[in-house]
Amino acid sequence: MRLIDLQQPIARLVRRAGPTRPPAAAFSAALGALLILLAATPPAQAQNTPMATKATALIIESAPLGEVIIHPQRELAASVMARNESKLSAEVSGVVLRWTAEAGSTVSKGQVLVDIDPVDFRLAVAQAQAAVDASLARFRQAEQQHQRAQALVAQGFFSQEAQVERATEVALKRSELASNRAQLAIAQRQLAKATLRAPFAGSVVERLAQAGEAVTPGSVLYVLAETGAAEVSASIAPADVAGLRRATDLVFATRGQNYPLRLLRVGSTVSAPARTQEVRLAFVAADAGQPPPVPVGSDGRLLWSDPQPYLPAPLLVRRGDAIGVFVEQGRVARFVVLPGAQEGRAAAVELPAETRVVVRGQATLQDGAAIR
Numbered sequence: 001m002r003l004i005d006l007q008q009p010i011a012r013l014v015r016r017a018g019p020t021r022p023p024a025a026a027f028s029a030a031l032g033a034l035l036i037l038l039a040a041t042p043p044a045q046a047q048n049t050p051m052a053t054k055a056t057a058l059i060i061e062s063a064p065l066g067e068v069i070i071h072p073q074r075e076l077a078a079s080v081m082a083r084n085e086s087k088l089s090a091e092v093s094g095v096v097l098r099w100t101a102e103a104g105s106t107v108s109k110g111q112v113l114v115d116i117d118p119v120d121f122r123l124a125v126a127q128a129q130a131a132v133d134a135s136l137a138r139f140r141q142a143e144q145q146h147q148r149a150q151a152l153v154a155q156g157f158f159s160q161e162a163q164v165e166r167a168t169e170v171a172l173k174r175s176e177l178a179s180n181r182a183q184l185a186i187a188q189r190q191l192a193k194a195t196l197r198a199p200f201a202g203s204v205v206e207r208l209a210q211a212g213e214a215v216t217p218g219s220v221l222y223v224l225a226e227t228g229a230a231e232v233s234a235s236i237a238p239a240d241v242a243g244l245r246r247a248t249d250l251v252f253a254t255r256g257q258n259y260p261l262r263l264l265r266v267g268s269t270v271s272a273p274a275r276t277q278e279v280r281l282a283f284v285a286a287d288a289g290q291p292p293p294v295p296v297g298s299d300g301r302l303l304w305s306d307p308q309p310y311l312p313a314p315l316l317v318r319r320g321d322a323i324g325v326f327v328e329q330g331r332v333a334r335f336v337v338l339p340g341a342q343e344g345r346a347a348a349v350e351l352p353a354e355t356r357v358v359v360r361g362q363a364t365l366q367d368g369a370a371i372r
Contacts, residue, residue, distance in 0.1 A: 060361035060371045062328040065349075068357050069309035072346050074243065078234035078252060078302040080294050082225035084200065090215040091193040092116060099209040099221070106227065107198045114196035114209045114221050121191035128184035135180045139173035146170045202226040203296070230283065230292035232261055234302045235276035239340075241266055243306035250281060254300030259293050260284040261302070310346040311338070317362050318343065326358035326365050327351070333358060335367040 094116035101107050146166040152158030196209075206223040215221070232252050236244060244250075244263065251258040260283070267278040281302070285293050294300070315325055316338070323341040326333045341347035351357075358365065365371075 058361060058365065058369055058371050060333065060358050060365065062356040062358050065351055065353060065355040065357055068311065068315065068359060069349065070312055070346060071305045071307060072310055073303065073305050074240060076234040076236055076302040078232050078300055080230050080292070080296050080298040081233045082202065082227070082296050083229035083231050084226035085205065086199065086224050087220045088113065088196060088222040088224055089217070090116065090196065090219045090221055091217055092121070092190055093216045094120070094194060094214070096209055096211055096213050096215060098211055099207060101204050101207065103204050103207050106203050107201065107224070109198055109201045111198045112195055113198055116194040116215065118191055118194040121187065121194050124187040125184065125191050128180065128187040131180040132177065132184050135173065135177040139170070139177045142166070142170045142173040196221055198224060200226050201228065225296055227296070228291055230294070230296050231264065232281040232283070232302065234279050235271070235274065236279050237276055238270060241277065243308055244279065244304060246307050247304035248307065250302070250304045252294065252300050253303050254294060254298055258303070308348050311349045311357070313344055313346050315357060315359060315362065316341060316343070316347055319367065323347070325349070326362045328356040328358060328371065331370055331372060333365045333367065333369045333371050
């Protein structure tokens, strides 16, 4: 029944209530009659029946694994460092007479860097030399006496026991001579240490020596960096070490140029604050005997691409505590957990080449859902 069909019965009911009833009472009576009519009226047959609830397959889009994997480009801040950077220290006590090289200068192997006052060491050498000379004379005298004793023993004028004593004296003098010669060598070595020389060709990083300063063994006088043997140093997160080891396209990028590198070593120690490890790499050009193409102290970027296939971050979804990707298996979506995956980062993947990965509609999928 339509609303317009009820207007006339309501009006008649109101007129029947008569003028003697108050308006409110008349209205209440009319409303009650209307409700009775509505309750008695059978419901009209719906012209449009509700849609039957029927499970439908979800529409998604998938692509072959080979079309969606990527090889992430990695980069790290890096710098060129000398392979050898040595702190050259005094080996003897004394007063610095002079130094010869300033910071930033280059030095050759064997070049004198510092002279320490050698007077005391020269005196020690002279004293040791005198001891050697004296012991050598005594040794020669003992030998001569031993030879005469042997001749007298042969003639029967000297006892065998006396000859043995002469032989023992020769042995003692020989030992004394050897000891004094060792002391002379020590004194000569100490004298040589009074002169500090460059152990290799390099550049002076820092000069700490001061003329007139008293130094002791271990006092650092120079910091020297070896030239011709430069390496690239960078700090890397432990999670990226495996990819760096697999990479075959390592380069050092600086000033618009890329220089090929090869991995030398990865430090075993993880730094506490940054949780990184140091890596050292060599210039490929240096393997052919060429000098480093970039001077020590240059800054740049270490670049490489990870040969391990990765899935882009937008394809990953979280289900429970796991992060993974949906793949298409026939007409069913399957959730594959990717170990080590992190939200917002591409994840390494090891799936069969024929796998089809869901690339659209994965956000609302559940494992085992029908798809088309």
